[in-house]
Amino acid sequence: MKTGTVVGRLWASKRLPELPAGALIEVQLDHPRDVIVCYDPMGCGEGERVLITIGAPAAWWFLPGQQRVVVDALIIGSLDEGSPPTMPK
Amino acid sequence: MKTGTVVGRLWASKRLPELPAGALIEVQLDHPRDVIVCYDPMGCGEGERVLITIGAPAAWWFLPGQQRVVVDALIIGSLDEGSPPTMPK
Amino acid sequence: MKTGTVVGRLWASKRLPELPAGALIEVQLDHPRDVIVCYDPMGCGEGERVLITIGAPAAWWFLPGQQRVVVDALIIGSLDEGSPPTMPK
Amino acid sequence: MKTGTVVGRLWASKRLPELPAGALIEVQLDHPRDVIVCYDPMGCGEGERVLITIGAPAAWWFLPGQQRVVVDALIIGSLDEGSPPTMPK
């Protein structure tokens, strides 16, 4: 999994029906410093430190209720207070 | 998921039948600045800001109607006006 | 698989139920030098040299008992004493 | 998907039976400039501009006839004449 900080939110009115309704959150990763877009089932806010999962496990989370979900990055936890990025040594 | 801008379109007359007919769109990602090719079910145009999904979830979108689809990147939404790239801090 | 060194531990009280209870360990990879978060079923400690698997195989480890597990990186072994990082030539 | 140029061919007489017989083609990607090895079901030649898919969708292409195929990159199309690499802006 990866850690990062919520830096924004996106809107895409024109979207595939297989992209579930719900928040699309921009997260700046700690390593590497990329910004990616995550589906947020937890209602996170700007500046919040979060834990995300990437790839097939993100899409499987929606099963079995929602099949063919086109999500490849999901917020799975909010880091407790005092969890700054761990810098590589 | 990743955000990017449509920068071109590709034609591959000689292709596997498991690459469905339809638009092959070149998208320059915001992070990292690579150009990748996405299958476009939404009819996006040059310069449009788009949201894409990468990997197995892109191929699963074609199920159950089309099995063994060789797509690994899919345009899943068009970003609303005023959604410039979010720069890493 | 990748090798790395345990450099910390994370707590995320607010988390999805599909992120199983258990240790969330920060591992600094040998190549590239990123820090990622792994689910640790082995009880590793700070400074320990570990072997990890990334992607779908990490989530499949929880099957069949736990479905829809949102884990994409898993500690799968502790390297024997005297297993320093192998530097690229 | 990714675009690239055929730059060579490989032979591996000693191989797992789950690596199907057939051409192993070296492709230099346009972005990033890595060289990867693709299974080529289309008979491409040196210098040809090609479209490839990477990851699980490449292995699924062999189903259901061939299970457990150890391919993670597949040539899926030959780009029409006049399809030079699109340079990032």
Add this chain to the structure above:
Amino acid sequence: MKTGTVVGRLWASKRLPELPAGALIEVQLDHPRDVIVCYDPMGCGEGERVLITIGAPAAWWFLPGQQRVVVDALIIGSLDEGSPPTMPK
């Protein structure tokens, strides 16, 4: 798939049972120059030039006999003599 050179071997006596017994080989990739760890079913030796597959296809190779295998990189072939790394142009 990727090409690389065998540069070492690892031992992890303390390991999950879902990491099958067998050689854990360190391979320096040609592109990028990272060192990763592969499960080796072919008995390769130091300095040998090898072909590897990465991700879900590596784990599927163990099916159906071994489920939930935590392998994400597998040696699938030994390159014939005279297969030096192909340098990007």
